[in-house]
Amino acid sequence: DQQVKQNSPSLSVQEGRISILNCDYTNSMFDYFLWYKKYPAEGPTFLISISSIKDKNEDGRFTVFLNKSAKHLSLHIVPSQPGDSAVYFCAASVSGSARQLTFGSGTQLTVLP
Amino acid sequence: GAGVSQSPSNKVTEKGKDVELRCDPISGHTALYWYRQSLGQGLEFLIYFQGNSAPDKSGLPSDRFSAERTGGSVSTLTIQRTQQEDSAVYLCASSLKTFSGNTIYFGEGSWLTVV
Numbered sequence: 001d002q003q004v005k006q007n008s009p010s011l012s013v014q015e016g017r018i019s020i021l022n023c024d025y026t027n028s029m030f031d032y033f034l035w036y037k038k039y040p041a042e043g044p045t046f047l048i049s050i051s052s053i054k055d056k057n058e059d060g061r062f063t064v065f066l067n068k069s070a071k072h073l074s075l076h077i078v079p080s081q082p083g084d085s086a087v088y089f090c091a092a093s094v095s096g097s098a099r100q101l102t103f104g105s106g107t108q109l110t111v112l113p
Numbered sequence: 114g115a116g117v118s119q120s121p122s123n124k125v126t127e128k129g130k131d132v133e134l135r136c137d138p139i140s141g142h143t144a145l146y147w148y149r150q151s152l153g154q155g156l157e158f159l160i161y162f163q164g165n166s167a168p169d170k171s172g173l174p175s176d177r178f179s180a181e182r183t184g185g186s187v188s189t190l191t192i193q194r195t196q197q198e199d200s201a202v203y204l205c206a207s208s209l210k211t212f213s214g215n216t217i218y219f220g221e222g223s224w225l226t227v228v
Binding site: 006091106 | 117
């Protein structure tokens with residue numbers, strides 16, 4: 001039973017355009033959501049997070065949106081750059097506990113120059 | 114180095130053999146986690162160590178899996194009598210005392226292939 005789902009295994013976007021990566025979850029107990037970025041042969045690195053008390057968090061070119069009623073979050077990258085090409089993992093946790101950190105299967109983003 | 118270090122980076126083993134994967138966390142990090150990623154799957158939690166507390170082993174998939182952390186630092190994940198479904202990337206991560214998503218640091222992973 002996948003509690004965090006990333007239904008698009010891959011996404012291609014032209015440089016300069018917006019990238020939108022989507023994530024759905026089923027566990028209503030999740031109250032903290034994160035996005036990690038992973039380059040080949042490297043471990044995932046933290047990108048951005050959002051608490052369930054917010055519906056938007058912005059950090060430079062990256063914005064995460066949370067729709068609690070739909071149990072959906074998305075990551076927007078504007079403008080997309082070739083260096084953004086990586087696998088993006090959505091993750092969710094309960095009360096900030098790493099023991100409850102549940103990851104999605106990832107979306108491979110390719111930004112075309 | 115300053116990051117989480119894992120070894121070996123790649124391991125090919127025959128079905129039925131035992132393997133040991135090592136993780137050296139960032140100095141001063143009291144929390145250590147093991148995850149694995151099978152092909153097409155998300156990162157799956159395996160085990161969590163926090164200081165001197167009893168580890169949270171709730172994610173270990175079977176009794177063939179065990180992990181220990183000696184001296185509050187280096188950790189070893191052991192898989193006994195490996196099976197083909199154990200093939201995955203095994204990721205170690207560490208963080209300061211309590212988890213906050215932006216302070217969890219992952220190693221590069223150990224790629225395990227069971228043939």
